[in-house]
Amino acid sequence: xxxxxxxxxxxxxxxxxxxxxxxxxxxxxxxxxxxxxxxxxxxxxxxxxxxxxxxxxxxxxxxxxxxxxxxxxxxxxxxxxxxxxxxxxxxxxxxxxxxxxxxxxxxxxxxxxxxxxxxxxxxxxxxxxxxxxxxxxxxxxxxxxxxxxxxxxxxxxxxxxxxxxxxxxxxxxxxxxxxxxxxxxxxxxxxxxxxxxxxxxxxxxxxxxxxxxxxxxxxxxxxxxxxxxxxxxxxxxxxxxxxxxxxxxxxxxxxxxxxxxxxxxxxxxxxxxxxxxxxxxxxxxxxxxxxxxxxxxxxxxxxxxxxxxxxxxxxxxxxxxxxxxxxxxxxxxxxxxxxxxxxxxxxxxxxxxxxxxxxxxxxxxxxxxxxxxxxxxxxxxxxxxxxxxxxxxxxxxxxxxxxxxxxxxxxxxxxxxxxxxxxxxxxxxxx
Numbered sequence: 092x093x094x095x096x097x098x099x100x101x102x103x104x105x106x107x108x109x110x111x112x113x114x115x116x117x118x119x120x121x122x123x124x125x126x127x128x129x130x131x132x133x134x135x136x137x138x139x140x141x142x143x144x145x146x147x148x149x150x151x152x153x154x155x156x157x158x159x160x161x162x163x164x165x166x167x168x169x170x171x172x173x174x175x176x177x178x179x180x181x182x183x184x185x186x187x188x189x190x191x192x193x194x195x196x197x198x199x200x201x202x203x204x205x206x207x208x209x210x211x212x213x214x215x216x217x218x219x220x221x222x223x224x225x226x227x228x229x230x231x232x233x234x235x236x237x238x239x240x241x242x243x244x245x246x247x248x249x250x251x252x253x254x255x256x257x258x259x260x261x262x263x264x265x266x267x268x269x270x271x272x273x274x275x276x277x278x279x280x281x282x283x284x285x286x287x288x289x290x291x292x293x294x295x296x297x298x299x300x301x302x303x304x305x306x307x308x309x310x311x312x313x314x315x316x317x318x319x320x321x322x323x324x325x326x327x328x329x330x331x332x333x334x335x336x337x338x339x340x341x342x343x344x345x346x347x348x349x350x351x352x353x354x355x356x357x358x359x360x361x362x363x364x365x366x367x368x369x370x371x372x373x374x375x376x377x378x379x380x381x382x383x384x385x386x387x388x389x390x391x392x393x394x395x396x397x398x399x400x401x402x403x404x405x406x407x408x409x410x411x412x413x414x415x416x417x418x419x420x421x422x423x424x425x426x427x428x429x430x431x432x433x434x435x436x437x438x439x440x441x442x443x444x445x446x447x448x449x450x451x452x453x454x455x456x457x458x459x460x461x462x463x464x465x466x467x468x469x470x471x472x473x474x475x476x477x478x479x480x481x482x483x484x485x486x487x488x489x490x491x492x493x494x495x496x497x498x499x500x501x502x503x504x505x506x507x508x509x510x511x512x513x514x515x516x517x518x519x520x521x522x
Contacts, residue, residue, distance in 0.1 A: 451480060
C-alpha cells in the first residue's frame, strides 16, 4: 500500500522534497486506512496543485474536528516505517517460558522453586546483573522469564505526566511485562528487555511500606497499588504475591491496597479471608472494544463474574474505564457497559471508579502501527497536547467526561468517581 501511495503522490506532485512527501504520505495513508478509500478518492489530481493546498486538504479530511482550531505543531506526522517482523503474534497460547533465568541470590526462593515445578520443559539458567536476556521481538517476550532480587525500585508516587491533575496514587512495582496483548499498551514502546521480570523478594517491598510517607489525594486513606508495568494478578498462580500482600494490608487498615487486572486469576484471593482495605480493581471497557483491542484478556462478563466472587469473599472492588475510546456509538456502548457493571456487583462494595480517555506517547504511535497494522484505535483525531502526549481534542474529551462521569455517579451514588491523567482545567470539575 505504501508504494501505491508514494507512486500516486509522485505522479501528481513530482517535485516534492523528502520531508514534504513524508507529511503528505502520512496523511494520505491514515485517511485511506480509516475510510477505506483509494488515494485518488482522497486527493484527486488537480491542475497546478501545490504542496500547501494538498496538505491543507488532507489535514481537513484527517482532522475534521481539530482542523482550523489546533495549532500547526499539534499535528504529528512522522515518517511511515513498517516492519512486518514486529507484528504481534495473536495465536492463543498458555504462559510457558522456554528459558527461565534466575539470579544467584534467589536460586532457592519459593518463586524459583515454583517456576521449576510449573515449567519442567524450560531451560533454566543463572542470571547475572546487567546480563541481557529475552528476544529481539516484543511479541516473543513471554518466551523468557527472569526471576530476580529487586534492590532499588520498591515504592514510589504514581508518575503523572507534568501538568496532569493527580489523584494521589502510590505504586509498588511487582513485576515488569505482561502476557496480554492490548493494542494501546505503553509497554510495547517502553519495555526494552523483552522478557517477563518477576521479583522473588516481595517481603522487601512490604518492609518499605511502614517506612514510607504516603499521599492520600482526595481519598480517606492512602491508596497503594501494583499494576503499572504488569497485570497485578495474571501471574499470581506462579508468584503467590497475594498470599503475602493481603494479610499484610489486612493488618494495616489505615492503608488500602489495589490489585489491578484484566484477568480472572483470583484463586489466590479466594483462598484466604478478604479485607475491606484490599481492593481488586478491573480495567473495563465496552465489550466490542475488549474483543477488538484487548487480546487474550477476559471478557467484560468474565471480569464481572470474578468481581462478584471477590466481593463475596470480603474484598472491595474498583473499576477503571481506561482507556475510553469515543468510537461511533460510544455513548450507547459505554452506557451499556456501565449498567452491566452496576447490575452485576454489589454497589456498596465499589470503592472507586476512574475514567480516562486514550492517550499515549508519540513513540507509541509507530509501535502500535507496526505491531497491529489493522488497528482502529489510531483512527481517532490525536494531537500533541499539553504534556507532550497524543490526545483527543480537548472539546471531545470534555464532551465524553460531561456525559460519562455524571452517568457513573448516578449508577454508583456512593462511589468516588474521578477523572484520571487529565489537565486540571478538564479534570477538576470531576475530582
